[in-house]
Amino acid sequence: MFARLLGRVALHGAWITVVLAGATLAGICIGETAIPVSTVWQTLANKLLGTGYPLDRIDQGIVWNYRLPRAVVAACCGAGLAVSGVILQSLLRNALADPYLLGISAGASTGAVLVTVAGVGAGAVSLSLGAFGGALSAFLLVALLARASGGGAGPRAAGQIVLAGIAGSQLFNALTAFIITRSASAEQARGIMFWLLGNLSGARWDNVGMAVPVALGVTLLCLWHARALDAFTFGTDSATALGVPVRRVQALLIGCASLATAVMVSIVGSIGFVGLVVPHAARFIVGVRHVRLVPAAALMGAIFLIAADVISRIAVKGQVLPIGVITALVGAPVFALILVRRRPAR
Template identity: 45%
Template sequence: MTAPPNVTRNSTPPPAHPAQRGRATQRTETQPRPKRPVSMAVWTPVMSGVLVLSVTVAVTIGSADISMLDVWRSIGAHIGLDRLGLEPAALSRQLDGIVWDVRLPRVLTAAAVGAALALCGAVMQTLTRNPLADPYLLGLSSGASVGAVIVLVLGVSQFALPVAAFGGALLALTATLTLANRRGELPPTRTVLAGLAVSYLCSAITSFVIFWSATGDSYRGILSWLLGSLGGKSWDDVAIVTTAVVVIGAALLTRTRTLDAFAFGDGTASALGVNVNATRWTMLSLVALLTGAAVAVSGAIGFVGLMIPHAVRLMAGAGHKRVLPLAALVGASFMIWADTLARTMFDPRELPVGVVTAFLGAPAFAILLRRRRMSR
């Protein structure tokens, strides 16, 4: 049997014309290359500098005329920075009291709370594989509010406030994950619905406790706390939240590879040797503890844990070795300026900081969603 005419076996296509080869090469060269995330060696010092500058500038804002140099003079007078050439004695006692006893504790508390909520949101979004997960949506903040309000209404010692907030957050988290669990998995939609159910239940319990027990002006104070408030914070509050952020944040940073594995699903994490259930519950318990510490000091503040991790992923990529430290830095700076707006926008009246974060967070999150959709 002979081959058809003009057709040979093992024939190869004729070489392309030089002009065609040039056009193909041109198309390849003009294709957009994927953007590589900026190195941590750039982002970390930049955001650290932004945080230090935010703390300094925020302390200077207010009715008293205080300069940035005055802020560092006051800090130098209390922590021994005389060797740097600052003259703490040049600052009056009145200005030193405003900086050290009034404004600086509030600003540092805001920074620690912002860092805590941003860390919690980043970890929860990965462990549940749900981009809408945050301490507020999954009921942790509402559960912590139940414990804290019970302590406030009963007049128990303030040292019991963080413990009660942590207990409430852990109970709410357990209820949410138990409701959402389906054959060992946590479907995103089911998790959100379970979180909403637990959140509404905790809100109802909080309202009942306030209605049944609060008297006189305690209504106003509890309502302000529930909406989020950083007024009147002391160095004890700074110590509570900062210690929680440092200790739990360090523990989470040691598990960044585990979080990267969870980002690809429970099956992938299990194949890589991760004990999925034990690791998830351990890390979510740490998140509940951190949320309880933040809520005990500042009240329930939304949108920070939801919005900041998404913004950081757009800046620096999805690796948790980048996301966690940058989320803490960005969340701290964001909360400082949200609280500064809350206390100065309608001076001498003060807005709850939770109202400001909602006003800023809702449109910002809508922009992030639009950018993600356009990038896809």
């Protein structure tokens, strides 16, 4: 029995690795300048195995220093945001919950801007820590607003938390704009505004060292609590009856989702709709059991953001679009479709 389970895990792990490696390879090869697959393999061999393939220094630099870390960071951000969406939708029992719509991304952006532009912490507070503080503050504000509005349970509660999220998101976006206007120079303001729309251009190897552990950590933690997340889909009362420590699990997983969102925002800016679209697509393919849903959402989120990054580089010749524009062009129609499908029957 154990051997069979171990074999299934190994098989699924190998399949996920192959698919993700293929998507990453496509993200490296496709772009403003096409890079042959052979050049990619030879560059990896030179850097990792010390082989001496004769390669153009520019091509090798593009692959190793620019596109490979960019693709890896895109995959980690997509996976982290998608799993965060799974967490929020399960715990809140709300199909429209995701870090962007609930204002967590906006709060993380405000925290990051406070640290970088306003100098909060006087250098003692890192960018990711500032973003994490902003993300948690945003979620607490949204939760308090939804509770104060008397949302209760059921469809009304789902609607109230989305409305509270919109209000919180607008508030933190306004705070971010105020901080930029008051404290940033014109050059800083241009760079920050482009970053806020989602920008992977600055992704480098030091970002990989931060994004990979966070993406893996949030995914593994969700897998560890997969049965608890299954129980939450029937409500907190049912989860309590099944022996789930509701308060502790909620605090742990929401804190984990906020941390993942904060780290990804600190690296690439605010990218919307990944946490909304990908979990629904994963449920459609693998079902609602979280032991399958979590890895599927992580894999699909990684592929989705790599693909969005590739499109952002080739959609307009000679320009790189903010990646948030691409995810919004996909996510907004899906969001509208979810709203229409959830319309109560008359």
